[in-house]
Amino acid sequence: MKRYYPVIILFITIVVIQILTFVTGKGYMLTQLTMSAYYVLVAVGLCMVMGYAGQISLGQAGFFAIGGYTTAFLTTIDFSDKAGTAIYKLLDTLGLLITKETLYGDTIMHMSPWVSLFLAVILAGITAYLLGIPVLKLKGHYLAMATMGFGIIIYRLVLGTKIFGEADGISNVPSFTIFPGLELSGDFSTRISNYYIAWLLVIAAILLMVNLINSRVGRALRSLHGGEDASDAMGVDTARYKVIVFVIGAVFAALAGFFMTHYNGGIGPSEAGVGKSVRYVAIVAVGGMANIWGSLVMGLILNFLSLRGVFGHFDDAVFGVILVVMMMFMPEGFIRIAVYRDIKSFFHKILNRRKVEKIKLEHSHE
Template identity: 55%
Template sequence: MALKKHLPIAGLGLALIGVQLITAATGSDYYLTQLTMTAYLGLLIIGLCLVMGYAGQISLGHAGFFGIGGYTSAALTTVNLSNALASGQPVVRTLDSLGILVHGQNIYGETLLYIHPWVACLAAIIATTVIAFAIGIPVLKLKGHYLAMATLGFGIIIYRIVLAVEIFGEADGISDVPPFPLIANIAITGDIDQRVANYYISAIVLIIGMILLQNLIHSRVGRALTAIHGAEDAADAMGVNTAKYKLYTFVVSAVFASLAGVLLTHYTGGISPSDAGVMKSIRFVAIVAIGGMASLWGALSIGLILNFMSLRGLFGSYDDAVFGTILIIIMLFAPDGILRLPFLQKLMDRRGDKS
C-alpha cells in the first residue's frame, strides 16, 4: 500500500522522459523551455489543489505567494551591494565574510555583488511562511465567499506593492536575475546549453513535490483534512484541531507557490507584476477546478496541459478570457471537474483508481 500510491508517479516520470526524447528526436527542443516553466507552475497547482480539494478552502491569492517568492529572490539576487561593501557598510561586510555574497561582473564589466541565490531562496521561503501565517490566522476563520474575497484582497495588495515599490522594479518588474547554481556547473537558468538539464531539474522538483503531497494526503493528516472538508464540526468533535490543520495546509501550499516563483524567476531570468497578478490567481483556481478539486493528479494534468498551451501562446491575446470561459463552463457543466464527468468517471472506476 505504501508503494502502490507511487506507481502513477513512476508513470509521470516516464512520461516526462518520453516527452524529452520525442522533442530530441524531432528536433523540437524549443518546446522544453515552456515545458520547464509549466512544470514549475505545476508545483503551484498541486499546492493549491491541496488547499482547495483536501482542506476545502479557496485561495484567490496564490499568485501573490508566487510573487512573494519570485520577487524576494529576484530582488535579493539583483541588488548590487558592491558600493556598500566598498564604503565599508558593516552589515554588508558581515554578509560577505559569511560567504553568502556572490562577486560577479555584468556584461559591461562592472562589478556586481549580490546575495547568493540559495540564501535568497531561503529568505523567500521564510518570508512566505511568515506572511502565510500572518494572513492565514485571521483569514481562515472565514468561510466560502468571504474567504475567497479576503484572499482576493491579499492578492491585490501584493500586486499593488510590487507595482509600486522601487526595488521591485515597479511596472517593469525585475530582469537580469542570475542563474540558481545547483551542483557542478549545472544551474537553473534559461541558458540554451542547459535546456535539457533544466527540463529534468524542473521534472524532478515537480515529482518530489508530488511525492510529498501524495504522502501527505494518504497520511493521518490527509484523513483529517478530508474529514474537515466532509463535516467540519464532526471533525472538531473527533479531536481534530481544524483551525490548525487549515492554517498549516495553507502555509504548505503557500510555500509550494513561493518555491515555484523562486525557481521560475531564476529560470526565466526575471519577473513582472502580472506574474503576481490577480488574473493569474484566478487562472490557477480555474485549473484546479477543472482538474476536479480533490484530485492532485487531475489538477496536475490539467495544469500541465493548459499552462503549456498558454505559454506557447495558443490562446493569443485572449489568454485570460479563455481561462475565464473555461471556469464558467466547468462550473456549469462539470462542477466536480472534467474527470468526474459520467463517462470519464466510469473509465476511472473500471481502473479501480480510488485516489
C-alpha cells in the first residue's frame, strides 16, 4: 500500500491545481497543463529506459510521432466517397465509421480513433521491438547515435512524405469520443474534462511503472543498471529486459503522441525533431534519472513554463543549460539532491539532537 501514497498525493495535487485555476479564473492554463501531461508521459516512459535500464534513447520523439501521425493520417481519410471498398465494408460492419458534419455543412466519414489507437500502439511497439533487438546491444555513444538515427529517419520521413503533409503536418484531426459524453478534443468547453483525461492517463502509466519497478522485472532492471556483466552472470536475461523496457517507453511515447494529436487537432514535423528527443532526455536528467517522480515534477514544470512562453527566445538554450549544469554539478538529479538531502539532514539533526540529549542525560545520571 505504501508505494501508492505518492500516487494518491499526485491525484490530490491534480485536483487542487484544477480547483485553483478555476477559483483564480486562470482556466486557460489548463490547456498548457494538459499538454504538459502528455509530454510528462513521454518523459516517464523514458525515465524507465534511461534511469532503470540505463539505456539512453535519443529517439523518443520518433515514437511520439509514430503515435501521432498514425492516428492523424488514418482519421483524416474521408470514407464517404469510398463506399464500395473492402476497408469501408469491414469498418462499417464493425461499426467503426463515424459520420460528422464539417464547418461548411459537408458530411464526412472517418475511421473511429479506437482503430487508430490500437494501430498506433501496435506499430510503435513493433518498431521499438525490431529496433531494440539489434540496437540495444550497443552501448554508450553508439546507442545514443543509433537511437538518434532512428529519430532522424522518422523526422525525415514525415517531413519529406506527401501523405504526411510534409512541413505543414496534418491538421483537422477529428476529436476522439472515448465514450458518449467524454470527448478528447481541444474544444473550449471540454477543457476541464480533457485536463483530467490527460492526467489520469499519466497516473495510470505511473501505477503501471510503480508496480513494474517493484516486481521481478524492476529488480532485474536495477541490477542491469548497476552492472550489466554482473547481472548477466547472475542469470538475468539482460537483452530481453532491455527490449521490454524499450518497448514500454516507446508505447508510452506513442500514446502521448496519439492523445496530443487529437487534443491539438493536428501534428507537425517539429514534434518528431531531434530537439524534442533531447528535451525529453533533459527532463529525465533533471528529474534524477532513476526517479519517476522527479521526471514527473520536472517534466510538468519545464513543459508548462516552456509552453507558457516564459523562456521566450531562450527556450532551447534553457534546456541546453539544464543538460550541462545537471550533468556537471548534480548528476543524481535536481529533485533528489535538493529535496532528499535537505530532508535527510533535517532528520539527522533531530536524531542527533536526541542522541546528544540522551548522552547528556546519561552523563548527568552519573
